[in-house]
Amino acid sequence: MDLRALRVIVAVAEQGSVTRAAASLHQSSSAISHTLLGLETELGVDLFHRLPRGMALTDAGAAFVEAARRALHEAEVARTSVDAIRGLVTGQVSVAAWLGFSVALADLIGDFARRYPDVIVRVFPPESTDGVTELVRSGACGVGFTLAGAVPDDLDSVAVLVDPSVVVVPEGHRLADRGSVSIADLRGERMVAPLAMSTMRPAFDALFHRHDVEPEVVAEATTNEMVLELVRAGVGCTVTVASSAAAVLGRGALALEIIDQPPNQAVLVTRKRQDPTPAARAFRDLAVERFAP
DSSP, X not given: OOHXXXXXXXXXXXXXXXXXXXXXXXXXXXXXXXXXXXHHHHHTSOOEEEETTEEEXXXXXXXXXXXXXXXXXXXXXXXXXXXXXXXXXOEEEEEEEOGGGHHHHHXXXXXXXXXXXXXXXEEEOOSSTTHHXXXXXXXXXXXEEEETTOOOTTEEEEEEEEEOEEEEEETTOTTTTOSEEOGGGGTTOEEEEEOTTSTTHXXXXXXXXXXXXXXXXXXXXXXXXXXXXXXXXXXXXXXXXHHHHTTTBTTTEEEEEETTOOOEEEEEEEETTOOOOHHHHXXXXXXXXXXXX
């Protein structure tokens, strides 16, 4: 068993199939399968269920992958610590972020890439409302961005950005000449919403329900970017965070302040009692420098 084999197992777990794992590691599918079978033979257990549409971890596999991620993390810390002594920051940093943070995150990564051009940044979209904390807790990501109040006690967090919610309307809309609106003003309006299964949808629905308003959803989209483009095209209105709304302002859409709505506090989360790699530490420090009050 070596680090190469651990990387293979983690890649298959993250990608859900041998073919996708092979592509991500730039190896052949046969090489991935050979490594996987060899490790399962060595351990005497199946690490994956072979399903018609991919691979799913067994209980033994889930336990192994968690330990493998820790081992790979420590190996990365050891390797990049040597570079750090030489004055270099190299390696990679994996980041998880809730979908409403995408614009602010892109700007942060751009700044980071200019400062640390030898570091590869990998961004993971969460698959559930709690997906950011799950990715950080499992070790799949070294840094996460989520909303305050969604952070469990076993993770460290620091406030990094206050991002108010806004109503985005097409130019020429009946509300467009108002600087601010209430959620009650949206009663009966045609709304564009995140897809029902999206990690953004619970926050969208909760905002309306707190004000006893049932949104009249006429269109849904998987990504926040498409939701905003549909608003720009005149399909309806939406509610999102100000940093994301900036993408369509001046291109056929306007953002209106929401009355009596507390701003969204974004937080940066990391694992407790685990030394970050130099790259992850540099990314975390830059985020705090850029966003923290």
